[in-house]
Amino acid sequence: MEADASVDMFSKVLEDQLLQSAKLVEEHLDSEIQKLDQMDEDELEHLKEKRLEALRKAQQQKQEWLSKGHGEYREIPSEREFFQEVKESKKVVCHFYRDSTLRCKILDRHLVILSKKHLETKFLKLNVEKAPFLCERLRIKVIPTLALLKDGKTQDYVVGFTDLGNTDDFTTETLEWRLGCSDILNYSGNLMEPPFQSQKKCGTNFTKLEKKTIRGKKYDSDSDDD
Numbered sequence: 001m002e003a004d005a006s007v008d009m010f011s012k013v014l015e016d017q018l019l020q021s022a023k024l025v026e027e028h029l030d031s032e033i034q035k036l037d038q039m040d041e042d043e044l045e046h047l048k049e050k051r052l053e054a055l056r057k058a059q060q061q062k063q064e065w066l067s068k069g070h071g072e073y074r075e076i077p078s079e080r081e082f083f084q085e086v087k088e089s090k091k092v093v094c095h096f097y098r099d100s101t102l103r104c105k106i107l108d109r110h111l112v113i114l115s116k117k118h119l120e121t122k123f124l125k126l127n128v129e130k131a132p133f134l135c136e137r138l139r140i141k142v143i144p145t146l147a148l149l150k151d152g153k154t155q156d157y158v159v160g161f162t163d164l165g166n167t168d169d170f171t172t173e174t175l176e177w178r179l180g181c182s183d184i185l186n187y188s189g190n191l192m193e194p195p196f197q198s199q200k201k202c203g204t205n206f207t208k209l210e211k212k213t214i215r216g217k218k219y220d221s222d223s224d225d226d
Contacts, residue, residue, distance in 0.1 A: 065119045066119070068089055069085070069122060070089070070119050070120070070121065070122050071119050072115055072116070072123070073108070073112045074124055074125070075127075076124055077130065078126075078130050079126070079134035082094065082126060082131065082134060085124055086149050087152055089122040090120075090150060090151060091120060091121040091122065091184050092122045092124065093111070093122070093146055093147075093184060094124045094126055094146070094147045094149065095108070095123075095125040095144060095146055096126055096131075096140045096144065096146075096147065097125055097126070097144050098127065098128055098129065098143045098144075099127070101143050102168075103161060103168065107175075108125070110170075110172045111123050111175075114175065114176055114179070117176075118185040118186065120185060121179075121184060145158070145159050148184045155184070156182040158175075158179075163178050164196075165194075173189075173195045174194070174195045176189075177189060177191065177195050
């Protein structure tokens, strides 16, 4: 009997909460409708123009991004092109890869998807063998490495898969979340809740690149299969 009473009480509380939430939503809608009803034609026309202007600006921004190579995951042939690409875009993700490293190919698949979803960010890839000077300057010593750049300056790195759950089977959303933690793309989810369970809070246990100078053209691989 006590169990039944507890269930009934819980159901009653839950029902009251749902009714209260529905009432608040209804009151908000009524308030918005009342505001619209009280507007005269000039105010409605002004509101319409503001929304149209916002849509025009958004479309112009989209076209500007596309004209600069956003919206696709592209390979650049050498480090010379890297500086020009970074200079003309506010947010850039550059994948430093090597053909023989399996994990680079895994990253490629996810970056193709994200490049189409996040037009606000430019997504590039560069073969480390073709960019020895740049790799030394940015201290790229583990492959794969993602360099995250804002306003022409390197802000952060994603080195290997440690920040992605330390598995080859991470989801595109996990990579999206990690890039969102560095504000290199507009992440709509909760940054404090990683898509995987092994890491509890954004900003902890991120792999930081050691500041060591590269000697020659030898790079460490993050892939066990390489």
